[in-house]
Amino acid sequence: MTASQTLFAKLWAAHEIMQRDDGTSLLWVDRHLVHEGSHHAFAKLAERGLRVACPDITFGVVDHYAPTRAGDVSPDIRRMIETLGDNARAQGIHLFDLTDPGQGIVHVIGPEQGLTLPGLVINCGDSHTSTHGAFGALAFGVGATEVAHILATQTIWQRRPKTMRMTVDGVLGPAVTAKDLALHWIALLGADSARGYAIEYAGRAIKALSMEGRLTLCNLSIEGGARLGLVAPDQVTFDYIAGRPFAPKGAAWDAALVDWAQLKSDKDAAFDREVRIDAADIAPTVTWGTSPEDALPITGCVPNPADMTGAKREQALAALDYMALDAGEPLDGIAVDQVFIGSCTNGRIEDLRLAAKVLKGRKARVPGLVSPGSKAVKQQAEAEGLARIFTEAGLEWAASGCSMCVGMNGDRVEAGKRCASSTNRNFRGRQGRGARTHLMSPAMVAAAAVAGHLTDVRPLLEGRT
């Protein structure tokens, strides 16, 4: 009898081509996703005169620099998009370019197109590749040197990470989402707490999440330091995948279901670290500082650095200075200049539905941008009447891309402006130089838009179904 195994161990074993004496493993990569930022890696390949080893399982998409608003695109941005197109054509890689109906943010379209499947190893030169772990895939971001290596060999050298199981018991409260859960645990444990671990999310609250919720949670694993997050696939997963364009069909589908049924941690499997969280402890959560670990329930107040010591105190002082906040100020009431809904974290249909539920029949007091995570999400949101709710509330309905989460395409928050944002990073200058970002769920962003300040979304959803 073989020893009990974790889901992670099963996935690792299924992809390990060999292990070196020093313990490093060579892993097979089932899917490699590239975007405009992969230009450094293609240049490395060209320098060596190499070709892409497996173009049939390499896919490209325009997202980081995709323009989302009408008007001229700067020559720099146009060149980035054209370079990806040139590289994809030269190497025979399927490309979702700006004219393709499948275009969108790489971590939104992977699942949407059926490219992301349980049991695969998925790599992309983007840290939020952890998103795809929501399907029970080993998915992690890599740098340009590693992208070049995968392009050239379809493999990657990895040290085996330790395993952590994060069990979330109980039920999330009304209007408390996967985003709140992620910010909650990162604040509780720290932005580097899961460094060196592969996290498996488990427990009743996780099983109850939709695919969209699981994607949000796994997406944010990297913000807690983990390279990857996992959720064991179940019927929710299979129902999501069935019928997607690149998903298996016919006999291959039947075989897949048999294989995927094995993708769970065995009952007695041992993890290197166990963390338990009670879903009932989680309120709608917002960040106040410049790291995702600087998060608190909306019912709380900006922390007081005077209550802290040493490096922690210096860090809090610097964060409050950058964010222009006063110690002890209630979070509910902090005025915002604008809002943003979108990104690989929270740009999916369910996110837009929840935000629209808050905004329906209401007006935003501040300007804002809504960028759906993909063209397919955009089309669905328009068909469901959500786009109209956003525009009638006074928000701008834009095209799909990474947009104002990272500002590469020119959608930026101006210096000194405060933005309530459904994105993943509140780093200094992330949304634009001097921009002040507060991370929260799309529902909470919608609430901030309606109130003109950070506020608890729960009263705004009372009586709305």
Add this chain to the structure above:
Amino acid sequence: MSGWTTIAGRAVALPQANVDTDQLIPARFMSAPRSAGYGAFLLHDARQDQADHILNRFDGADVLITRRNFGSGSSREAAVYALVDFGIRAVFAPSFGDIFQGNAVNNGLLPARLTGDQIEMLIASLGANDAEATVDLATGSATIAGQTVSFDLDPVWQQKLVNGWDDIDLTAQHRDQIKAFRAARFAAHPWALPAS
């Protein structure tokens, strides 16, 4: 990439936690080709906002001492290019961004872990000045501002830094094994190939 075993240079302290990749290189600079040099982009906004920023005062620094979670965030290797092109060859911190530290080693930059107490001691010793620093990969030790410390580094990374190994060349030796693995995997699990 050429390997190295020792550094003899100057160290400075950047006493901040969570110096993330968006700070190390703001996204707006990332469309530049590497050949243009990324050194000027390093901590661009902080250095422009603060004329007396430590890296403006000591632009010949080789070694950086900083607080926890350095290089957290994005997978952008450009953050490492900015450090390397500026002239930084080793960073000492209690913890590093996971993808960042791999990127660092792939570009000959040492991400060396020390305890929080060791880092605070070095920060206190350096203050707002630079000081002599030597780093030895063979012994895993460094002397910075007169203080000698042993640092924590994955032995695989140590070898890689010393030898300047290039993974693509190493992996090429396993070409046949990889080819066989692919064939066996997709034969046993045909669903793993994208449907066409």
